[in-house]
Amino acid sequence: KAGVTQTPRYLIKTRGQQVxxxxxxxxxxxxxxxxxxxPGQGLQFLFEYFSETQRNKGNFxxxxxxxxxSNSRSxxxxxxxxxxxxxLYLCASQPGLVTDTQYFGPGTRLxxx
Amino acid sequence: xxxxxxDPGPLxxxxxxxxxxxxxxxxxxxxxxxxxxxxxxxGPELLMYTYSSGNKEDGRFTAQVDKSSKYISLFIRDSQxxxxxxxxxxxxxxxxGKLQFGAGTQVVVTP
Numbered sequence: 001k002a003g004v005t006q007t008p009r010y011l012i013k014t015r016g017q018q019v020x021x022x023x024x025x026x027x028x029x030x031x032x033x034x035x036x037x038x039p040g041q042g043l044q045f046l047f048e049y050f051s052e053t054q055r056n057k058g059n060f061x062x063x064x065x066x067x068x069x070s071n072s073r074s075x076x077x078x079x080x081x082x083x084x085x086x087x088l089y090l091c092a093s094q095p096g097l098v099t100d101t102q103y104f105g106p107g108t109r110l111x112x113x
Numbered sequence: 114x115x116x117x118x119x120d121p122g123p124l125x126x127x128x129x130x131x132x133x134x135x136x137x138x139x140x141x142x143x144x145x146x147x148x149x150x151x152x153x154x155x156g157p158e159l160l161m162y163t164y165s166s167g168n169k170e171d172g173r174f175t176a177q178v179d180k181s182s183k184y185i186s187l188f189i190r191d192s193q194x195x196x197x198x199x200x201x202x203x204x205x206x207x208x209x210g211k212l213q214f215g216a217g218t219q220v221v222v223t224p
Contacts, residue, residue, distance in 0.1 A: 004156075031209070031210055033210035033211065033212070035212075042214055042215075042216050042217060043157075043201065043203075043212075043214040043217075044214075045210070045211050045212060045213070048209060048210035048211055050209070055209055055210070056209060056210060056211045058211070090156055090157070092210065092212075094210060101147070101159055101162045102147075102159070102210060102212060103159060104149070104156035104157045104158070104159075105156050106155060106156045107155075107156050109154075
């Protein structure tokens with residue numbers, strides 16, 4: 001079974017721009033979560049989607065948003081980029097409620113200049 | 114105070130030694146506990162998952178949970194240089210996502 005895939009793997013943007021990151025979960029998985037990883041703050045939860053509905057949201061400003069499509073693929077968007085948004089953005093998928101484990105993708109490394 | 118505390122290390126051990134890692138947490142609502150391994154520039158890889166107090170063994174890995182003390186541990190037996198990575202503890206309160214991570218401990222296994 002293919003793992004979680006994320007595109008693009010690397011991205012360079014400038015302050016004020018917006019960016020969209022994509023995540024394809026493991027086949028059959030219906031829950032997708034997004035995390036931000038930085039050296040200073042570690043791994044922090046952004047939001048979780050299940051069946052196209054946002055289930056949980058972390059403590060991030062409204063510039064961070066996401067959505068999930070009917071095929072479970074998910075996108076996250078960051079608008080008006082700031083230097084502090086430079087991070088590794090990780091997507092994790094989970095089958096649903098039958099089992100509880102999350103599997104991570106390789107991440108998208110975003111650099112904001 | 115962070116909900117999950119984990120010593121960032123680095124922890125350096127000789128090949129063949131036992132690696133001992135631990136996390137403490139303050140939120141008694143955490144029910145599900147995981148250990149992930151993350152190599153540089155890669156996504157976290159699930160190593161162990163448990164939801165009850167006690168020990169769980171999988172090959173060279175043993176996860177231990179003590180809910181009364183709010184303390185979890187991971188032991189790696191017969192450590193190898195390929196075990197050099199950052200080990201992250203993670204936990205959550207229900208079966209949905211929203212994992213709360215520790216800071217991660219960098220482990221270096223020297224030949």
